[in-house]
Amino acid sequence: MVLVSHTWTFSAPGSFVHNVGLGNVAVMAFFILSGFIIAEAIDAFYLGRPGAFLANRALRLIPPYWGAVLVSICVHASMWRLGTLQLQDYAAPPVDAMLSWQNALVQLTAIVPVFNFNNILPDREWYYFVRFAWAIFVEFVFYGAVAACMIGFSVGGKFLSARTYCIACVVGALSVHAISEYLRPLHSSFAYIPYFAFGVCAYAAVTRDDWVAKLVAAVALFAAVLHFIRYTQGRVNLSAAWLEGLASPPVWTAVLLLVGCGLAIFPLSRVRLSSAAVRRDKWFGDLAYPLYLNHYAVIVLVLSLEGLGVASQITAVIGSLILAWTMKIAIERPMVALRNRIRGADLAIVEPTSSAPQLHTV
Template sequence: MTETVVSTAKPESGTTPSVGVEVRPAKAVPPPHRRRNSSGGRLRALDGLRLIAALMVAAYHYGGRGGDVNRAWGTSPQDQFPTLHSWFAYGPLGVHIFFVISGFVICMSGWGRPLRSFFASRASRLLPAYWVAVVLVAGVFALPGVAYAAVSPSDALTNLTLLQEPIGAQRVLGVDWTLWVEIRFYALFALFIVLPGADRRRVVLFCAVWTLAAAIAQASGDPTLALVLMPEYAPFFIGGMGIYLLHRDRRDALAWGIVGVSWLTGQHYAVAGLWHAHSPNEFSYRSASVIVLIVTLGLAAVLAIALGWLNWADWRWLTVAGALTYPFYLVHEHLGWVVIKVLHQDFGLASWMTMGLTVAAMLTLAWLMNRYVEKRMTPWLRGVLARVR
């Protein structure tokens, strides 16, 4: 969720005999599924998929649930979107797609990278936009006339560490629980893959052991094991890692097995978590079949991109879409509620127009954050952290 793919892995060398009377040494060329597209190897379709996943989550926060968003609309989103609200309720599955993408991208970016560089890359990618989002949301919610309560100054400061979840501080951003999941994945990956040095054998072993250990954690009911091994989310990260192995070699039978098992276990956890409403805030009873379908399509989309089947989707605007995804994801929920209230209740705009303008406003804010925060602070912070000894 949190990284844009920069380039594909370097192709493995090999020889291809020429056909004819004289056999000459052939130049090393990548296999067809590994050849670069016109963007120099950037998987732009993956950028587009990340934005789709973020928009799924936004649709859920704006129109697929109740709770605090009711105050923005002045009534339940069920009344605003009588037909679409039941489809918006599937939006949380966008997070599962993010986790698959994250497994793919982290495996790609961590391959052959030393631990210090990996840490600098992850921290500089997550923190600048996150810090600004925390300050913006905490500040806006503290303004007079805003209906939503701001967190205490102490909790707001704690949120800057990204450790508010484990230490029990109130969250500023509703979506930041997913960042705590990502951080635990980064820690596992760094400890077992980056530190000893990434290679195919180690990644396969890590995926297999994590799959089994996560199942044991689920069966044991031990909260500490569940905290570390994340059985409900592990299949999606593992599936993304398996897809990256297929990106390197689509004939890798073990990688196909990793992806298959991850799909089978992942759809189970997704159905178990989202099938029925768990609270008054989740007013739609979702279909198990639709949940399985969306999980399947998400995995299939990442797989199709990894295998090069979507290389034709090589449009430059997808790179911009990928760059906006993370800041949009951070700010869209709480600040979006404020915009919805102003547009719908104060200005009287129709529900569908309010939804569209709110998404556009949050994308504009995300563009500003990307241009004036991420593009300036990310390289600086990466350089500072890379020099730390």
Template structure:
């Protein structure tokens, strides 16, 4: 997620833009998923890999923004900064999910209207804390740890790796970090090629298999991004935003590989995309430069809406999926409504950004971070 950069550092505008491109692909992936019969015939087949791309970007920007600030920043301040950046939209995503919950009447969730209002509210408030819900509190029936807003699962693991980074793993030397990244890469490849589905899909449930999936998916990309931020020697790449955007779209759109007979082939594609292609895209994006007014505006807009779009779109997707399933609407007839859903998700994310997220983060920064930074400056000894 987007870090708070110091004024002395250049800002990687292209990486912001790429985060937005990936978020838009996630929305399209979920819209097409409503008409898919399985992962084999899903349009934008590998859209789920956008989550792994987000984790890699997160590791890169967190390392870039914070690695050289620990002489004047405490663990508490770091965690508060991440909380201020991430948590307001987690709360908004749960509110949107709760509001939309009773508009999702479908054969997919036949008992959804039997859920009492008090239980929905309780699930929403627990969701505000990003604490995962046990299966006994799954009010939808999809075994999600956040049944009002499924994609919030990735924020749970985002917090885990941020905490690990803040409390100690940031101190690892590049060599030790490289060993950790290699081990995580090996675990990722093994998991992907041996998984029952032949992919890395999963992580949204407290079930042991799902938790292993989530941990495996976050460890390599986050810490690989961190290592990349420390070691990469950037070059000047022309047209980097266009090149990298097309690369992200291509990786996420490529059809299923290997079919149902050779599931391991798709697992290999998933793992190699995460381990090789995504770091290369981030390197190229960080090496590029946005030129021109319109290019800067596009990257800024995409970057600004990326997180609000990701964390608020799925409650609308629930409603759309329920409509498709209940009325058995084929893709040939559903696509106009799908376009409306796509644009609605973007509009909602922008409204949440401007009317809620930015004002709330500004207020929290003034109330929490500025005060804590001043207090820390007073307590630090000269030269520390």
């Protein structure tokens, strides 16, 4: 959905399907799924091991990101030397923002919030060679928050049950979101808390059939919808303009798609899968991250060499899939054994189950 959304500018800019913003729907749905899957991973593999959790998440996110940065820099430099460099979001390439050593430092550190040099260096425009990596930065903030909650349980667990502690963490996170979003801005990543919170609560609802989890999930989904309606309209405030924008077909179409993606977790989590289907699902799932990271470089390459048109869009989609597969083999596959050791299990040999909750006796 992200790839198709970003390549509509080749063939149908300004059209209804372009204005819906399938990429926005996909990224927010990804945050929801991430909440569900990370809760599952902690439940199954990382209880009491926040260090192992963060180490494995870092190995999953950072090396592929750095590889994508390198590929994108090579594409930009090659097109610049040819004199054909064209960018989707700029009338002319921002050369000064691209070529500084400070920008290079930002590229390497932006993915890890605590080391993000764009919060240290003088405020200026940075050009991200992995253009849509902001969602990965938000994801890393989520991992840090989860690890902090895991560490906090070593103290909080002496006074609260695991269930009560988890509820307190999610409710606290939603409260931080409300303060940051509607009272006083605290951190840009806090805007996306409801999506992750809904995913976490959906996991608890599916595996524990917990009524409080269902209630908090409903609150989180409501908060996510409020944010998404604002987000799709350019982050407008709650006002008459917000309501007027909601009546726009692209906006309410995107909202319905997002809600559908979120609610689909509940039936999909109980689908029976064959071993062959599980392997196919894992293969496509593993392709998703390098595809997200590397498709911008392909868009820049095709736009610079071919220009606009339907053929260019098709070329960009096919080229992105090929590059994603190549980067998956080159960067992610060599780390599988190390990540399995850290996790304590090889996901490639986990047997499919009749329903998701059976896995969580681990």
